[in-house]
Amino acid sequence: MTPISPDRIRQIEAKRDELAAQMATGDLPGDRFVAVSKEYAELEPVAQAASEVRRLRQEAESLAYMAEDTSDDELRQMAAEELRENRQALEAADRRLALALLPRDAADERAAMLEIRAGTGGDEAALFAGDLFRMYQRYADSRGWRVELISGSVSDAGGYKEVVASVTGQGVFARLKFESGVHRVQRVPATEAGGRIHTSAATVAVLPEAEEVDVRIDEAKDLRIDVYRSSGPGGQSVNTTDSAVRITHLPTGMVVIQQDEKSQHKNKAKALKVLRTRLYEAERERLAAERSGTRKAMVGSGDRSERIRTYNFPQGRVTDHRINLTLHRLPEILQGEMDELLGALIAEDEAERLASLDG
Numbered sequence: 001m002t003p004i005s006p007d008r009i010r011q012i013e014a015k016r017d018e019l020a021a022q023m024a025t026g027d028l029p030g031d032r033f034v035a036v037s038k039e040y041a042e043l044e045p046v047a048q049a050a051s052e053v054r055r056l057r058q059e060a061e062s063l064a065y066m067a068e069d070t071s072d073d074e075l076r077q078m079a080a081e082e083l084r085e086n087r088q089a090l091e092a093a094d095r096r097l098a099l100a101l102l103p104r105d106a107a108d109e110r111a112a113m114l115e116i117r118a119g120t121g122g123d124e125a126a127l128f129a130g131d132l133f134r135m136y137q138r139y140a141d142s143r144g145w146r147v148e149l150i151s152g153s154v155s156d157a158g159g160y161k162e163v164v165a166s167v168t169g170q171g172v173f174a175r176l177k178f179e180s181g182v183h184r185v186q187r188v189p190a191t192e193a194g195g196r197i198h199t200s201a202a203t204v205a206v207l208p209e210a211e212e213v214d215v216r217i218d219e220a221k222d223l224r225i226d227v228y229r230s231s232g233p234g235g236q237s238v239n240t241t242d243s244a245v246r247i248t249h250l251p252t253g254m255v256v257i258q259q260d261e262k263s264q265h266k267n268k269a270k271a272l273k274v275l276r277t278r279l280y281e282a283e284r285e286r287l288a289a290e291r292s293g294t295r296k297a298m299v300g301s302g303d304r305s306e307r308i309r310t311y312n313f314p315q316g317r318v319t320d321h322r323i324n325l326t327l328h329r330l331p332e333i334l335q336g337e338m339d340e341l342l343g344a345l346i347a348e349d350e351a352e353r354l355a356s357l358d359g
Contacts, residue, residue, distance in 0.1 A: 003094050004101065006057075009050040016040070016047035049097040056090040095354075102353050107208035107284070108174035113150075113277045114165045114206055119182065121200025123157035128185040128311075129202040130159030131334060136167070136176070138336025145169030150270050151260045157191075164274065166209065173208045178345040180206050181308035188313070197314060201307075209273070210280035217249075217276070224248040225268070230259040247271045254278060323348045 019040040022028060028036060063086055067079035116133050118125035140147045150164040167176070184201045192198065217223065230244040244259035245267040256278070258271035310319045311330060318333050318341065319326045325344050327333065333341060 004050070004053065004097050006054070009054050009097075012043070012047050012050040013054075016043050019043065046097070046100040049093065049100045053090070053093045053097050056086060056093055060086050060090060098354055099350055102350070105174070105177075108177075109171055110173045111166060111168040111209040112173045112176050112206050113209050113274065114147075114167050114176070115163075115204070116160065117162045117203045118155070118160065119201035119203050121185075121198065123155055123159070123191075124185075124189045124198055125200040125202055126155035126159035126161050127157060127189075128159065128183075128200050129161070129163065131185075132183060132202055132204065133160060133163050133165070135334050135336055135338070136165075136179075139338045140167055140169070140172075140336075142336050143169060143175075145172055149260070150274060151258055166273070168209075173206065175342055175346075176206045177208075178342070178349070179204050179308075181306045184307055184310045186310060186312045186314070207277050207281040208284075210276040212276070215276045215279045215283075217272075217279075222250055224250060227264055230262075243267055245271050247275055249275060249279065252279070252282070254282075320345065 019036055022036050023033065023040065060083065063079050063083040067076055067083055070076050070079070114133075114136060116129045118129040121128070137147050146168045148166045148168070150166055152163040153161040155161050182201050182203055184199060186197055186199050188195055189198050219225075224247070226246045226248075227242040228244050228246070229242055243262055243264045244257070245264060246255065246257045247268070248255050254275065256271045256275045258267040258274070261267045261270065308320065308322055310321070311334075312319070313330065315328070316330045317326055317328045318330050320341065323344060325341070327341060329337070329340075
């Protein structure tokens with residue numbers, strides 16, 4: 001990793017000071033003050049990291065001079081030891097500054113739409129989809145996030161054929177965005193009399209939630225909205241009014257169905273929320289494809305057909321295939337203790353992005 005130049009550090013600190021001075025004048029119009037305040041809030045952590053690097057570099061120069069120029073053996077030894085500690089601290093500070101300067105995903109601070117669908121494996125895949133959903137619910141609880149069920153199709157044996165939920169809180173998408181892909185489970189199903197291990201799968205998609213301003217939809221021109229009666233498993237009527245909503249986005253052919261609420265209005269609102277999020281993600285994917293000349297992140301490709309992780313119950317292990325990480329903590333991870341796993345994925349992505357700067 002190439003250290004950030006002294007000139008670049010001075011530029012960062014000068015820009016931070018300039019923004020602070022502008023806010024202190026009290027002369028900025030309301031909209032301009034909001035914009036400057038936002039820019040300052042985003043730059044301040046970067047400037048703090050830059051100031052720490054500058055301080056450590058100055059300290060290193062003083063220690064190096066002291067270690068070489070003094071005739072006092074004890075003082076020289078002390079300075080040399082402090083210099084070794086300084087170099088370790090400086091290396092860490094240089095990395096923090098480089099990470100702070102990396103281009104940020106504008107969606108990182110957004111809420112996320114979590115979609116889990118049972119794949120190969122029939123009832124066992126649906127049970128596994130339910131296990132995954134509960135795992136994410138518990139992890140969300142541990143971080144103080146809120147999980148709101150948007151829709152769910154329960155299988156006959158339990159679990160979910162499909163479940164969609166909204167996860168809101170601080171930095172949700174940043175923590176969960178590497179979960180998209182195929183999750184595989186290896187275990188003996190409860191219905192397996194012979195004790196044979198079966199392999200099943202579920203697909204997870206984590207999408208940054210869109211706001212109305214992100215996606216323009218002309219309801220009169222772009223949407224076909226059909227209403228009908230909700231039905232339960234096996235066609236059993238669960239509602240006597242036309243409350244279920246199916247929205248078709250005519251320009252793309254994208255279809256969203258929502259019937260979990262008894263109110264047609266609530267079902268329409270939820271369906272529009274899902275539609276906006278999927279359209280927003282489709283646009284993000286289009287822009288990413290246009291930038292395909294840049295590297296494709298190992299852990300952040302978002303390819304939902306890619307097998308990313310295996311949960312092996314007989315061995316009590318979870319293996320993430322993208323970073324070759326195996327943790328023998330399967331019960332704890334399913335209880336929502338995911339920080340070690342997600343932290344490793346985030347660290348790998350950061351390392352790749354830093355390497356791409358030098359490359």
